[in-house]
Amino acid sequence: MEPISFSDSPAITHIAEDGSTDLRGRPVSRLLTGGWSASLLIIGVEMTERLAYFGVSGNLVIYLTNVMQQNTATAAKNVNVWYGVASMLPLLGAFLADSYFGRYWTILFSSLIYLLGLICLTLSASLPLLRPPPCDYTSYSCPxxxxxxxxxxxxxxxxxxxGQGGHRPCLQAFGADQFDERDPxxxxxxxxxxNWWYFGLCSGLFVLVPVVVYIQENVGWSLGFALPAAAMAIALSLFLGGTKMYRHKIPSTSPVTQIVQVFVAAICKWNVSVHSQGEGKLYGIQGLKDEKRTLLPSNQFRFLDKATIATDLDHENKTNIDWRLCTATQVEQVKLVLRLIPIWVTCLVYGVICAQTPTFFTKQGSTMDRRIIGDFKIPSANMQSFISLTVLVLVPVYDRIFVPLARSITGNERGITLLQRIGVGMFISVISMIVAAMTEMKRLQAAREYGLIDMPQVTIPLSVWWLLPQYILFGISDVFTYLGLQEYFYDQMPDSMRSLGVALYLSIFGVGSFLSSILISIIEDLSSRVMGQxxxxxxxxRAHLDYFYWLLAALNSLFLCIYLSFARKFIYKEEESNVWKDEEIF
Known part of the structure; x- marks a missing residue:
């Protein structure tokens, strides 16, 4: 009998070349782990988790106004602040994942916190002691x-x-980690x-969230919050079930520490010339390795190259050398992060616009005729499902038709560049706000024509379907900008900081929500004092949401112009393989 040759085993000869390991840190086979098998399961986890999240957030403004008895502006600001915090916390979750725990364990721990929060939320709507007292409709009083x-x-x-702050950035990056970039x-x-990540997410939202929202408004909030808790429990079970097939990335040094070290070292050597041969030599210039990939040196932010100069003082004093001398790899990684900042800033108004769909759009719909069959009324929050439906229709078209066609014309693997994709979506979002403003003008005109200006509790005889175009335009915008931002901030970050990259993209919507809340407060004060209304x-x-929408359209147009100026000058991450070296943007 011939001895078994382990070198001929598929599991040995097809080791993942990007440094992926199993949960114990051992090299893994591309044939037995990762790929679409693992990523589709992770997409399934995301679908159920997003059901839990939007089952709470999608109708939150209605709960705050109808149950917690908050006025419209206060409820909108509270929703925006909560959205903002929920979208900023991924920065903390990504930091912990990339620096200490790894993505798998961060997802697991955050899922438990997530589930605890949903259970407590269910109790707050169920137990008489914790549940707000109901309104007395006979006396029209609400305690x-x-x-x-x-x-x-x-x-x-x-x-x-x-909980979602640790779950969301890590899960998405973890799903992308299941593919080996060294394999074409x-x-x-x-x-x-x-693309399919967002398609799966929207599938769950379109099919199930309308059911949850309907139950909340017509059956009860206790069951309406219990269903998201059950969905999160299913998500946790699915995630644990795929443990053996996952590929893992080993956590590295804290990305924040690495970034700060480069700036400190460059400042310490502010008077050292990069081109001065007498001062020293570039340290580690031959090893520009971003984990398993080779980065090409760039000429941007040349002042940071001072951190790589080895001076006589560095040779004499080895104490705290990491804060005085950095490798060229470390400097190039910091440059990658700095390149993203202008794009991040110019996309913030897009985040402000996205904050309107679960707040003012939902309140608009609640005043309109929502009947669809007989006396059956669609909850106004369910109009958000048409964003998901639009995405479901367009993502396969984009991925299977548009990308191959554009690829044959441009020669770009993605069809069009990431920044082109983001810019197209931002332009469509401007159109969506213009349409939203015109629709609100139509709603106010109907209220005046039917004498309902001072009768806010009476339904305006204008179909809620007038809102449909603005929701569809938001869906089209998402296919370009939302998905483009996901891939851009994942792809252009250093390999060891990719959870942080996903968190940065999510923070656009977090900061956008905060800015929306601040903008509402400022406009409340100015409009009351200057216009008297x-x-x-x-x-x-009697409100003027149409003015607000026109303002957002103007601001987004301005920031889109600024974005285009930065996009034209952006230099994509170049690697030794140089797959995208010749990309043209705008």
Whole structure:
């Protein structure tokens, strides 16, 4: 009998070349782990988790106004602040994952916190002690909830935000990690992964979230919050079930520490010339390795290259050498991060616009005729499902038709560049706000024509389907900008900071929500003092959301122009393989 040759084993000869390991840190086979098998399971986890998240957030403004008895502006600001915190916490989750725990364990721990928050939220709507008192419709009075009820509700709500803050950036990066970029076929699959990731997410939202929202408004909030908790429990079970097939990235040094070290070292050597041969030589210039890939040196941010100069003082004093002398790899990684900042800043107004769909768009719809069959009324929050439906229709078209066609014309693997894709979506979002402003003008005109200006509780005889175009345009915009931002901030970050990259893209919507809340507060004050009429008064028939939408359209147009100027000058991450070296942008 011939001895078994382990070198001929498929599991040995097809080791992942990007440094992926199993949960114990051992090299893994591309044939037995990762790929679409693992990533599709992770997409399934994301679908159920997003059901849990949007089952809470999609109708939150209605809960705050109808149950917690908050006025429209306060509820909108509270929703925006919560969205903002929920979208900024991924920065913390990504930092912990990339620096200490790894993505797998961060996802697991954050899922448990997430589930705890949803359970507490269910209790806050179920137990008489924690549930706000119902309105007395015979006397048209609504008692205010007790202070401890409000506190318990918001603690539960922010536990949900904390849990998804660790879950979301790590899960998406973890899904992309299942493809080996050193393999040409898997590299193309990774680009498609971001499209199908969002397709799967929107599938769950379109099919199930409308059911949850309907239950919340017509059956009860206790069951309406219990369903998201059950969805999160299923998501956790699915994630644990795929443990053996996952590929893992070993956590590296804290990305924040690496970035700060480069700046400190460059400042310490502010008077050293990069081109001075007498001062020393570039340290580590031959080893520009970003994990398993080779980065090409860049000429941007040349002042940071001072951190790589080895001086006589560095040779004499080895104490704290990491804070005085950095490798060229470390400097190039920091340059990659700095390149992303202008794009991040110019996309913030897009984040502000996205904050309107679960707040003012939903309140608009609640004043309109929502009947679809007989006396059956669609909840206004369910109009958001048409964003998901648009994405479901367009993602396969984009991935299977548009990308191959554009690839044959441009020669670019993605069809068009990432920044072109983002810019197209931002332009469409400007159009969506213009359409939203015109639709709101139509709604206010109907209220005046039927004498309902001072009757906010009466349904305006204008079909809610007038809002459909703005939701569809938002969906089209998402296919370009939202998905483009996902891939851009993952792809252009250093390999060891990719969870942080996903968190940075999510923070656009977090900061956008904060800015929306601040903008609402400023406009509330100015419109009341200057015009004598609050744009966001509780009586939407006397409010002026149309003015607000016109303002957002103008701001987004301005920032789009600034974005284009930065996009034209952007230099993509160049690697030794130089796959995208010849990309042209705008």
């Amino acid at each position: 205010r909830p007790a202070a401890f009820q409000v506190v318990f509700f918001f603690i539960s709500l922010y536990l949900v935000a904390l 076929a898997e590299r193309k699959n990774k680009s498609s992964f971001f 609050n744009w966001f008064t509780d009586n939407l028939n």
